[in-house]
Amino acid sequence: MTQLRRALTDLDRLDWLRLIRTENVGPVTFARLMERFDTAGKAIQALPDLAKRGGRKAPLRIASLAEAEREAAAVTKYGARLIGSCEPDYPQALAAIDDAPPLISVKGHPHLLGKRAVAIVGARNASINGKRLAEMLARDLGAAGFVVVSGLARGIDASAHAGSLASGTAAVVAGGIDVVYPEENRALQERIAEQGAVVAECAIGTQPLARHFPRRNRIISGLALGVVVIEATLKSGSLITARVAGDQGRDVFAVPGSPLDPRSQGPNRLIRDGATMTESVEDIVQALANSESRPLREPQSDLFSADRGIQVDEATVRKIGERLLESLSYTPVPVDELIRGCQLSASVVRIVLTELALAGRVQELSGNQVVLIQQ
Amino acid sequence: MTQLRRALTDLDRLDWLRLIRTENVGPVTFARLMERFDTAGKAIQALPDLAKRGGRKAPLRIASLAEAEREAAAVTKYGARLIGSCEPDYPQALAAIDDAPPLISVKGHPHLLGKRAVAIVGARNASINGKRLAEMLARDLGAAGFVVVSGLARGIDASAHAGSLASGTAAVVAGGIDVVYPEENRALQERIAEQGAVVAECAIGTQPLARHFPRRNRIISGLALGVVVIEATLKSGSLITARVAGDQGRDVFAVPGSPLDPRSQGPNRLIRDGATMTESVEDIVQALANSESRPLREPQSDLFSADRGIQVDEATVRKIGERLLESLSYTPVPVDELIRGCQLSASVVRIVLTELALAGRVQELSGNQVVLIQQ
Numbered sequence: 001m002t003q004l005r006r007a008l009t010d011l012d013r014l015d016w017l018r019l020i021r022t023e024n025v026g027p028v029t030f031a032r033l034m035e036r037f038d039t040a041g042k043a044i045q046a047l048p049d050l051a052k053r054g055g056r057k058a059p060l061r062i063a064s065l066a067e068a069e070r071e072a073a074a075v076t077k078y079g080a081r082l083i084g085s086c087e088p089d090y091p092q093a094l095a096a097i098d099d100a101p102p103l104i105s106v107k108g109h110p111h112l113l114g115k116r117a118v119a120i121v122g123a124r125n126a127s128i129n130g131k132r133l134a135e136m137l138a139r140d141l142g143a144a145g146f147v148v149v150s151g152l153a154r155g156i157d158a159s160a161h162a163g164s165l166a167s168g169t170a171a172v173v174a175g176g177i178d179v180v181y182p183e184e185n186r187a188l189q190e191r192i193a194e195q196g197a198v199v200a201e202c203a204i205g206t207q208p209l210a211r212h213f214p215r216r217n218r219i220i221s222g223l224a225l226g227v228v229v230i231e232a233t234l235k236s237g238s239l240i241t242a243r244v245a246g247d248q249g250r251d252v253f254a255v256p257g258s259p260l261d262p263r264s265q266g267p268n269r270l271i272r273d274g275a276t277m278t279e280s281v282e283d284i285v286q287a288l289a290n291s292e293s294r295p296l297r298e299p300q301s302d303l304f305s306a307d308r309g310i311q312v313d314e315a316t317v318r319k320i321g322e323r324l325l326e327s328l329s330y331t332p333v334p335v336d337e338l339i340r341g342c343q344l345s346a347s348v349v350r351i352v353l354t355e356l357a358l359a360g361r362v363q364e365l366s367g368n369q370v371v372l373i374q375q
Numbered sequence: 376m377t378q379l380r381r382a383l384t385d386l387d388r389l390d391w392l393r394l395i396r397t398e399n400v401g402p403v404t405f406a407r408l409m410e411r412f413d414t415a416g417k418a419i420q421a422l423p424d425l426a427k428r429g430g431r432k433a434p435l436r437i438a439s440l441a442e443a444e445r446e447a448a449a450v451t452k453y454g455a456r457l458i459g460s461c462e463p464d465y466p467q468a469l470a471a472i473d474d475a476p477p478l479i480s481v482k483g484h485p486h487l488l489g490k491r492a493v494a495i496v497g498a499r500n501a502s503i504n505g506k507r508l509a510e511m512l513a514r515d516l517g518a519a520g521f522v523v524v525s526g527l528a529r530g531i532d533a534s535a536h537a538g539s540l541a542s543g544t545a546a547v548v549a550g551g552i553d554v555v556y557p558e559e560n561r562a563l564q565e566r567i568a569e570q571g572a573v574v575a576e577c578a579i580g581t582q583p584l585a586r587h588f589p590r591r592n593r594i595i596s597g598l599a600l601g602v603v604v605i606e607a608t609l610k611s612g613s614l615i616t617a618r619v620a621g622d623q624g625r626d627v628f629a630v631p632g633s634p635l636d637p638r639s640q641g642p643n644r645l646i647r648d649g650a651t652m653t654e655s656v657e658d659i660v661q662a663l664a665n666s667e668s669r670p671l672r673e674p675q676s677d678l679f680s681a682d683r684g685i686q687v688d689e690a691t692v693r694k695i696g697e698r699l700l701e702s703l704s705y706t707p708v709p710v711d712e713l714i715r716g717c718q719l720s721a722s723v724v725r726i727v728l729t730e731l732a733l734a735g736r737v738q739e740l741s742g743n744q745v746v747l748i749q750q
Contacts (some may be wrong), residue, residue: 129633132635222511255634256631256632256633256634256643256646257633258632258633258639259631259655260507265654268652270463271646271652272652277646277647279632279640279643359525
């Protein structure tokens with residue numbers, strides 16, 4: 001992080017909460033707005049106009065101060081904390097990904113999230129041996145001084161948490177901080193909240209939906225220096241988490257297995273593709289020591305501070321917006337490519353894209369990419 | 376092979392048999408003698424003098440013509456054939472290794488040994504899954520047009536042969552062509568002799584000893600374009616076979632497995648070290664297609680034809696021999712290094728080494744290496 005870390009005032013935090021809970025504002029658009037307007041309060045004031053300029057007909061659903069106050073109070077009442085990505089307690093590794101959640105709820109011991117961490121992910125319907133391995137690796141990682149991060153799912157996740165409860169474990173849940181899923185892991189989630197840390201991006205009380213899981217997975221890898229995959233079929237979410245980890249510049253580890261077990265195909269494929277073959281904790285410790293010199297990537301948003309203060313009039317936004325929408329498709333494209341193709345100034349394109357995003361016509365994604373939204 | 380392939384006359388073959396069955400004559404020394412004397416008959420005549428020059432006190436035990444005749448007759452009676460490394464029926468892949476057996480006994484269908492082959496090796500105490508995989512891979516390799524080579528041991532070897540009996544299988548035994556080991560594979564060995572090919576380097580009737588197995592393993596890999604390792608502990612013979620295969624310029628394939636099974640450690644280690652991870656026959660076929668353009672290595676002995684006709688007097692042999700023996704140790708060293716260290720002509724050093732070998736003081740090894748023999 002090149003920015004100075006600073007604590008949010010309670011009012012600031014409520015503004016952050018209002019902004020990220022606002023319709024069409026995802027983490028990337030949030031970051032773009034902060035770069036452009038400096039504070040969440042100023043961004044919120046600008047929102048209706050920006051959405052309208054982007055082509056929005058109906059008024060944008062902006063979270064009210066009362067709603068934000070209710071959420072913050074519920075989090076506090078539940079015994080958790082809301083931590084902003086600029087704050088000293090926000091995990092530094094997570095802040096380095098370019099779609100870092102602006103706010104996370106944390107129940108338990110947030111200081112654990114500041115320690116060096118390794119994620120363990122894998123199949124829900126894991127084999128007995130797979131679960132044994134997850135528990136062993138988690139325990140050995142704990143002994144080596146690492147916090148273990150996982151997703152509190154059945155199978156590999158649950159075993160990884162169980163093996164690292166005593167040494168330090170962090171669970172990232174897909175729904176709200178207070179929502180247990182699956183029900184069978186209720187006792188484990190409660191123990192992690194006491195001894196470790198539970199992390200959530202969604203608002204308290206949110207039931208996890210299918211679309212929340214991939215979003216959650218980027219936080220699991222984002223909190224860690226590396227991700228270990230134990231048992232995963234070729235189409236599993238764990239394999240996607242591994243790819244995301246790679247995109248985030250994190251190390252990928254995979255435990256090999258017999259070709260006769262479809263759950264080995266994922267890790268074996270990762271090893272073919274360059275993941276570190278992992279048979280014991282030494283493989284992880286050694287590879288991370290080699291990566292040590294390589295710093296975590298700078299957040300993308302830092303690149304955009306040049307845009308601050310640039311004014312683009314409404315007619316220009318409309319004209320350029322139409323051209324951009326024509327060039328976009330339902331497959332994400334790099335914004336840089338768009339800029340080259342349109343022969344427009346980078347700052348102007350980025351400003352227009354954010355306004356199109358607020359209008360719900362495009363979505364700004366990690367990796368400085370953008371995608372058209374089906375209307 | 377740069378040399379023209381030619382059939383041996385019966386008398387030639389008996390001379391070859393006498394020479395390779397002579398005390399202190401291994402495959403490398405055999406090749407050196409053939410380079411120097413052109414025929415086995417002339418080499419045999421020179422043997423007593425060469426051994427004496429090398430420092431041998433007692434007379435060298437040279438196999439007699441009668442002994443050779445008895446062995447040849449027994450092989451014929453058993454229904455097998457003796458094939459010399461220069462003959463058209465000798466497998467070309469095997470002829471390309473620099474310690475190729477000068478003569479092999481083959482029972483069954485020698486033409487199978489001329490086809491493209493892949494070896495499968497692994498643990499004797501294999502798991503049920505390991506044996507299933509060996510049989511599947513062998514069957515699939517057969518369907519892809521490859522002969523499968525293995526060592527007729529229990530476990531992986533037996534399953535590999537069983538899976539490829541119908542399509543083409545070759546078994547290399549450690550003892551004589553007629554000796555069954557282990558006894559439980561008697562029926563399998565007989566079926567391979569009928570439908571496939573059984574290959575032996577030792578004289579007919581030889582009971583296999585511990586030292587025969589590593590020698591046998593170089594023939595398994597030597598017959599094949601690549602070696603697949605399924606289940607092998609870190610100290611297993613299969614792992615040594617894989618290393619030898621690499622030295623021979625052959626492809627190494629390894630089937631991954633769970634770190635919890637010690638029998639996976641061998642293959643997993645090979646994959647770390649660059650072997651092709653193998654989950655199905657496609658992995659093998661694809662890698663071999665990529666290696667196709669790379670020709671089998673020239674036999675080392677071809678490098679030495681320059682030595683032919685060079686004469687070194689006895690006093691020189693003695694003087695240089697003493698210097699070489701001082702430089703040697705019980706760890707093999709490359710002959711080239713020895714030549715550089717001694718600042719002597721390469722031809723002279725090689726001639727003296729062969730005479731020291733015949734005297735039983737050093738052993739000439741594959742890879743143009745030499746080692747001191749404990750007296």
